[in-house]
Amino acid sequence: MNKKIPLILVLFFSILLLVSNLRVQSTDASPLYFVTLYPEKDTYICSNAPSANYGTQPILEVGAEIPEFHGVCRTLVKFDLKDLPRDAVIKYAYLRLYLKEGKGADTKVSVERIMSDWNENTVTWSNQPTHGRIFLVPPTVTDVSKTPGDYSWNVTSFVKGWFSGSYPNYGLMIMGLDEKVYFEYYFYSKEYYGYYRMQPRLEIAYESATPPSPPPPEPEPEPTDTTPPSVTIDYSPTGIRRDTLVTIIVTARDNIGLQSLKVTVDGKIVPPEGPWSTSERGITQHSIVYKSTFDYGTHIIDAQAFDRSGNVGSATKQFNVVGTGTSPVLTINCNPSEVFPNDNSVLECTVTANDPDGIRYL
Structure with a gap:
């Protein structure tokens, strides 16, 4: 009987040592944390308006072969990773965009890594940054339909590369995988003042020994606004001839607040007259005045106004230039x-x- 006691003691201490080792190993693993980042900057660019900047729009457009001008639109977005702890190990990352409206074909939309710097308030189609497709960098692709809602892209490899310093973080370009098929998608941008979770976001899961800082309190969503802006177009004089100076006045009004107003004449964007900060909240009325002479024929004025909730109002008017x-x-x-x-x-x-x-x- 006495011989069995030492054996039992040996087994007891062996089990105790094993459990102790398991506890040490379990505490060595870093916890998994989740963080949601919102854009540092975002905008879109369109080939039909190569000099236009849309940095203050509440929507982000992605499209191709758009009937009005058979052009292409692409979206640019950048997230700052500075708040991630230095010892973070990225497990996965997803870009999420909320689709407000879709037209045309269901199609594949790719997310490309941007390869050069850009400025949200000055980037245009003409000076757009280079992107990964040019350098055969594999994109990440998601099927997008016309159904409104959340769409996501796995951008883990891009985020890992940015965070490790393998390449600079210039952001992402969202574009059609096939830009010869007609589609129009309108996603909410960071300028959208409705429910903030409809803005673009980057969701990251990472391991770290450093717990994240408490997130800021969620902002209260603004009251639901489904009323689009009203847009009116007026021109003078009547009986327009080729040497007549035509004055075009486009006025947009909104019950909550306007975000932007875009006017085109014969497909070309009219520059706004005078300063107007489209990011300023509370503007309920704004007008653009344009003066020019025109050649013979029919001329078309198109206007599009966005409010802070992403609602859009539009108007079209045409006039004829006749001879004597x-x-x-x-x-x-x-x-x-x-x-x-x-x-x-x-x-x-x-x-x-x-x-x-x-x-x-x-």
């Missing part, structure tokens, strides 16, 4: 004024056409 209705006057002058048969004289004649509306051909 008089016929051109022709004069023929020949030198010499008379010639005789077989006298080998050279006859030079000048034909002149005059018309107050201009001469198309002679």
Whole structure:
């Protein structure tokens, strides 16, 4: 019996040592934390308006072969990772965008890594940054339909590369995988003042020995606003001719607050007249005045206004530039004024056409 006691003691201490080791190993593993980041900057660019900047819009557009101009639109977004602890080990990361409205075909939308810097308030189609597709960097792709709601892209490899310093963090470009198929998608941007979780966000899971700071309190969502802005278009004078200076006045109004107003004439964007901070809250009325002369034919004015909740109001108006209705006057002058048969004289004649509306051909 006495011989069994030492054996039991050995087994007891062996089990105790094993349990102790397991406890040490379990405490060595870093906890898993989750963080949601919101954009440092976001905007979109369109090929039909190569010099236009949309940095203050409440929406982000992605599209291709858009019927109005057969152009392409792409979205740019950047998140700052500075608040992640230095010892963080990225486990996964997802970009999430909330679709407000979709048109055209269901299609694959890719997220490309941006390869050069850009400025939210000055970036345009003409000066857009380079992106990964040019350098054959594999994108991340998600199927997007016309159904409103959340869509996500796995961007773990991009975020790991940024955080480790393998390459600079210039953000992401969202674009159609096939930009020869018609689709239009409108996502909410960081300027959307409704429920903030509809803004773009980067959701990251990471391991770290450093617990994250307490998140700031969630802001109260603004009252639901489903009323779009009203838009009116006026022009003067009537009876427009080719040399007439036409004044176009576009006015947008909203019950809560306007975010932006865009006007195009014959497909070209009209620059706003005078300063107007579209990020300022509480603007309920704004007008754009444009003056120009126009050639003969029909001219189309399009206007689009966004409010702070992403609602859009639009208007279209057209006018015609007509002529005086008089016929051109022709004069023929020949030198010499008379010639005789077989006298080998050279006859030079000048034909002149005059018309107050201009001469198309002679």
